[in-house]
Amino acid sequence: xxxxxxxxxxxxxxxxxxRRGEFDNLPLQGKPIPGLTGTHDPDWWxxxxxxxxxxxxxxxxxxxxxxxxxxxxxxxxxxxxxxVREIVTDFNARVIDARRQxxxxxxxxxxxxxxxxxxxxxxxxRAARRTATSGPPPASRRAPTTSxxxxxxxxx
Numbered sequence: 331x332x333x334x335x336x337x338x339x340x341x342x343x344x345x346x347x348x349r350r351g352e353f354d355n356l357p358l359q360g361k362p363i364p365g366l367t368g369t370h371d372p373d374w375w376x377x378x379x380x381x382x383x384x385x386x387x388x389x390x391x392x393x394x395x396x397x398x399x400x401x402x403x404x405x406x407x408x409x410x411x412x413x414v415r416e417i418v419t420d421f422n423a424r425v426i427d428a429r430r431q432x433x434x435x436x437x438x439x440x441x442x443x444x445x446x447x448x449x450x451x452x453x454x455x456r457a458a459r460r461t462a463t464s465g466p467p468p469a470s471r472r473a474p475t476t477s478x479x480x481x482x483x484x485x486x
Contacts, residue, residue, distance in 0.1 A: 390428040394440040397421060401443070405452050406459075418448045 347353060401421060408414050422442040429438045
């Protein structure tokens with residue numbers, strides 16, 4: 331079969347498929363092709379795979395970076411110092427464990443955190459929140475006062 335015969339055959343097959351409606355209602359019909367932004371991303375293929383296959387698991391290095399970024403917010407939800415120490419100790423153990431394993435992928439560059447320093451930072455953030463919320467109550471929550479500024483129930 332020559333190139334011209336092949337070309338004619340492909341044209342006939344495509345025309346028949348179009349008549350049958352096999353190209354109707356295709357996804358992205360009339361829309362721009364995603365990923366053609368003009369910038370080069372060397373990881374385009376892995377990002378596409380993750381999105382297409384709906385992969386949710388992260389590599390340990392990426393998960394640890396994410397956990398490191400969210401650690402202060404997580405600690406701020408805790409009310410007891412012992413629990414803060416436990417969370418930071420667990421985080422440090424996961425970082426050290428990930429450094430020891432040779433699973434491939436990007437290296438683990440997330441630093442461990444000093445437990446006592448994190449407890450001190452947690453206390454400071456907690457005290458700042460208390461100070462910020464301990465101002466005078468809003469006018470709607472103040473006790474009604476007389477013209478002299480005393481609460482109305484204190485007559486003497």
